[in-house]
Every structure is written in C-alpha cells, then in structure tokens.
C-alpha cells in the first residue's frame with residue numbers, strides 16, 4: 001500500500017494511527033495533545049489551504065487520504081476532498097453517525113451561535129460543550145446568566161462564567177456531579193456522535209433538561225465513506241494485502 005495521509009483530531013483517528021507503519025503520515029491541527037509514541041510519522045499544523053495540501057500529497061507521494069477529522073472540522077474535510085480531486089489521489093472518510101433524540105429527549109436544533117443564544121435566553125445556567133467558541137462571547141453573557149464552558153483550552157476565567165478545561169471521555173457519574181455542581185438548566189452540544197461525550201445527553205434526559213443541539217455542517221462526497229472504524233480498518237487491511 002502506498003503512503004496514507006491520515007487526517008486526525010478524533011479518538012478514532014488516533015486508534016487508526018496506532019496501526020500505521022512509518023511510511024504513513026498522521027496529521028493533526030495542533031489543538032489537542034500530540035502523541036509521542038506512534039510508529040508512523042506525525043505532523044502538526046495546517047497545510048496552508050487546498051493548494052498546500054495538494055503540494056504535500058505530491059511531495060510525499062501520498063497514495064490515499066483518510067479523513068478521520070471531527071464531524072465539525074468541515075473546512076479540513078472540504079480541503080481534503082478538493083485536494084483529492086486536484087491530485088487524483090483517492091479520499092476515504094470516517095463519518096460517525098450523528099446522535100438521534102429518543103422519546104424522552106427535549107432537543108432544540110440550532111444552526112449558528114445566534115440561534116443558540118436565542119434558544120438559551122430563558123435559562124440561567126447554560127452548560128456549553130461546543131469547544132472554545134463561547135470563549136469569544138464572554139462579554140455577551142446576558143445578565144441573569146452564569147455560563148459553564150467546557151473546552152480543551154485552559155482560560156483565565158470570567159466573573160460570570162466557569163471555564164473547565166477537560167478532555168473526554170466523560171463518565172455518567174462525573175457528568176451528573178457537574179450538572180449538580182453548576183445547577184445546569186440547559187445543555188448546549190454539537191451533534192458530534194460517538195460514545196466519548198454522550199453521557200451528558202443521558203444526564204439531560206434523566207433530568208428532563210433541554211438540549212440545544214448544533215446541527216452538523218454538510219460534508220463533501222468522497223470515494224468511500226465509513227460510519228464505523230472497524231470497516232475502515234478492514235478496508236485498509238485489504239488494501240495492504242492487495243497485490
């Protein structure tokens with residue numbers, strides 16, 4: 001198999017990267033931790049847009065792009081598909097299924113920050129689990145609200161926000177304790193899918209709390225799409241064994 005360029009940023013991508021040999025490259029944006037114990041090559045940081053990515057693919061003789069980025073990292077996915085078209089190097093993508101509401105869930109759809117702000121207006125203690133975006137809006141916290149913001153980045157703090165730097169997976173009991181401690185009355189989440197950050201939805205459900213759910217961005221078509229990691233790993237194995 002010619003070299004794989006694995007675009008990461010998820011737990012699944014790291015699991016795949018652990019199975020790659022030294023001729024393959026694992027690429028990270030640099031937002032989270034960079035593992036130091038991989039056999040494959042690891043590169044960190046942007047490529048400089050589609051042209052930069054296409055140039056990297058050619059220079060490194062990449063034979064397959066595997067997009068295992070977060071479902072909300074839509075720009076990177078679009079760049080991967082565009083660079084694939086430019087270079088004629090195929091692109092596969094791992095796209096985990098979105099979460100679906102059950103009969104006991106009270107989910108409200110949001111499509112952008114403004115619609116989230118409108119949806120949480122009646123509540124006092126919103127719990128934000130979107131990543132760092134709410135940190136850019138600390139000066140817009142309505143009077144009468146105190147925000148809990150959980151994201152990867154440590155932050156100095158704010159008089160009307162509790163900022164928690166933490167990385168999943170999160171346990172059910174841990175999430176229950178955090179909801180209690182922060183007196184959470186509404187949860188804000190991206191529809192990321194997957195098990196690692198799902199416990200917060202169970203806590204909202206058992207307490208009858210609303211969830212403002214940010215819908216996924218649209219993602220480009222690619223040669224092959226996988227919804228689970230096992231199928232993608234099997235396909236990579238088949239490619240490796242192919243004559």
Ligand code: NAP
Nearest residue numbers: 008009027028029046047048049070072073074075076131
């Ligand atoms: P993005 O908007 O799709 O990407 C922005 C730029 O970051 C890309 O154009 C690319 O820069 C660089 N980039 C992203 N992923 C990369 C990778 N695997 N290797 C090399 N460069 C990469 O994604 P984002 O800004 O990272 O995040 C958007 C949303 O996804 C946020 O809501 C974030 O919380 C969520 N998310 C992202 C990650 C992650 O690791 N990226 C993980 C979890 C959640 P160039 O154009 O210069 O190539």
